[in-house]
Amino acid sequence: MALSRRTYLALVGGTAAVAGCSTGGAQTPSYDAPTVPVPEEVRSYLSDTGHFEGEALDLTDREAVDVAVGAEGNSGNNAYSPPAIQISPGTTVVWEWIRGSHNVIDTDGTFESDLGTNLTFEHTFEDPGTYTYYCSPHRRYGMKGAVVVESA
Template sequence: MTGLLATAGCLSSDSTNQSLGMQREKTTATETSPTSPNSLDEWLSDANGYDGEPRRFGPDSRPTISVGAGTDGLAFDPPVIEIAPGTNVVWEWTGHGGQQNVVALDGTFDSGRTNAQPGTCYQYVFSEPGEHAFVSEPHRDDGMKGAVIVAEPPSTGYAAVDEWLAGAGNFDGTVVDRTDRETATVTVGSEGNGGAFAFSPPALKISAGSTVRWEWTGEGGGHNVVFDGHDINSGGVTPDAGTTFEHTFETTGQYLYSCLPHRALGMKGAVIVE
């Protein structure tokens, strides 16, 4: 089967099945096939809806990219994602912006002929690390661009922490060591995950008996601090700058937490107690 499927299911392709691209219909008689950019940053400099920060997804996730987002329907949302090898990415048509398709500039994937029916979708499994710029051919000159960055997730050496923080956009594998201090501070509402939706630092290591203090910036709307599997939380959501929450960790272990309203965006943190 070729072309795009409607709400009954998603069309798929992989590196061994590129028949979809053979069925692609050009939007104009003079249009040529897209070619890979020399620089991904340069390519994305005028991508509609891109703020310079890729949206990161952890292993075992199934990211969905809207095709035809924005006020004029000429954007992908999110336009740039970072995923782990083996991730299945789905593009779903909104029906806005007219005829659309999804074509990788390096030829890795191709959704086939253009389509404007909402609910249609296309999916592709990325098995190897790499950077893949893509475009909707009818609107590539209008800035309807995107990219999939395939990379191994950052690693701290703590498996539970790495899995928990894999989707946090500001996590790079660094663990801030505060084992030589009685207190440590985490900022709530730092820049990350597409706005002020991050804890900073996301991964913190302290000694047993030390206290962690969370301090609100007042940015990004209402936040809270809620630990997974432990009765430790800051209470209700608050947007107020200067709000603080403290907890003293007496027992060694790995403590994982999130801001519940923005957990899906990747607003997560971890405290490693040794």
């Protein structure tokens, strides 16, 4: 079946409008911060995460840090950005959904968000240590992240 020019433009215009709305205007956070080496357990855990470059962003001494959920990576919008961060005890990490239906689940059960779209989830990290997390529907694609909480 051939489409008329009017039908084609209506379909393409509608698709563009939906695609433009899907992010809710949110952007991947950008930090002017140095990187630091990560523990071997983080490097190993994130080894199949396509956008992980072997280090964490050093975001210590901040009260709150944003992580995008549904950033571009891992064969689609299946990434956390940044994938690995280092923070101080008492820092709140705020995960903000920018695309798609995802969740945030700590591998040790410390925290877990709902599965959905256009969500915001936060957790305050009080104890030093390494926390690894993933998106349950997209873990197989490498949608994983890590938070390293430095010692006080």
